Amino acid sequence: MGTMTGKVALVTGAARGMGRAHAVKLASEGADVVALDVCAEFDTTDYPGATTDDLAETVRLVQEQGGRILASQTDVRDPDAVTAAVADGVERFGRLDVVVANAGIIRVSDTDERAKTFRDVVEVNLIGAWNTVDAAIPAMIAGGRGGSIVLVSSTQGIRAAGTERAGVQGYAASKRALVALMQVWADQLAGHSIRVNTIHPSGVATDMILNETTMKLSAAGDPWLSSQLNALPIALLQPEQIATAVAWLVSDDAAFITGTSWPLDAGFTLRS
Structure with missing residues (x-):
């Protein structure tokens, strides 16, 4: 029996x-999954958006784990x-126990649409997270079983590197603001045994990093990208590594942890 069974x-x-x-990962631990994604392009990002085919593949992979899933655009x-x-x-x-507010976008390259880019990033990363958790809280409280909420922030929410780029400024601002929201919700919901934490990969x-625009900037020695080096000799973390950490954090094994920020960063923040 997995840590998320039932x-x-x-x-x-x-x-x-x-x-x-x-x-x-959560399905592999026994959870049923409610999966949301916009499955659309953003004209202010510099990489392709997810598609309905991508979401269908998530459905397939969850079902391959033996899990049930309700996916929607x-x-x-x-x-x-x-x-x-x-x-x-x-x-x-019949219930809701866990929320992983993961949806997010960034634009790493320069843009003439500075205000729109900043606003789009903040609306997805911050307002979107607020919308998600605000919608979930009543169901979690009504269930009376406690639960766990994880807001996916970033190392940029701990230490932001200087840049004139509006997309990165919006990203850092939104990811830092998630920490404040986490603290507010953690205090608000503690009496209901609902835990709230942030993670900071x-x-x-x-695709947010492994795309043509970002790779070209990296190859050219872009100063902002060059500042994003980990202390450990690990260029990029794998999504599955982050998911494994989150699966533990939302499990009953971590029932005593709330109001905290978790760097999952191969030592990145050691360089601050």
Whole structure:
């Protein structure tokens, strides 16, 4: 029996990358999964967006683990859509125990659309996380069984490197703000035995980094990218490594942990 047997987990940004890894890992531990992803392009990012085919592959991989999954094309920026998706998940599976607010975007390259880029990043990374957790809290409280919420922040939410790029500024600001939200919710929900924590990965091998634009900047010795080096000789973490850590953090083995920020960063923050 897995650590998540009988529990239900909501994962956003679940079509690929870390979101997919979280969904699959939690399913492997016995969870039923409610998977959300916008499956759309953002004209202010510099890499392709996830697709409905990507989300379908997440469904397949979860089912391959023997898990049940309810997946929907849902934009976390739309609070009504997120609330409806959470309600559908609770109706299908009868409960909600875990939230992994993972959906996020960035733009690493320069752009003339500075204000729009900053706003888009903040709306997905911060407002989207707020929409997700705000929609989930009533169901988790009503369940009366406690639970766990993980906000996926970043090392940029601990130590942000200087840059003039609006997309990176929005990313750092939104990821840092998640820490404040985590602390507010952790205190608010402790009496209900609902735990709230942030995780702070350094670079992870997903499409957010492994794309043509970012690779070209890296090859050219881009100063901001060059500042993102880990202390350990690990260039990029793997999504599955992050998912394994999160699966432990949301399990009953970590029932005493709340209000904390976890660097999952191969020593990146040692360099601060």
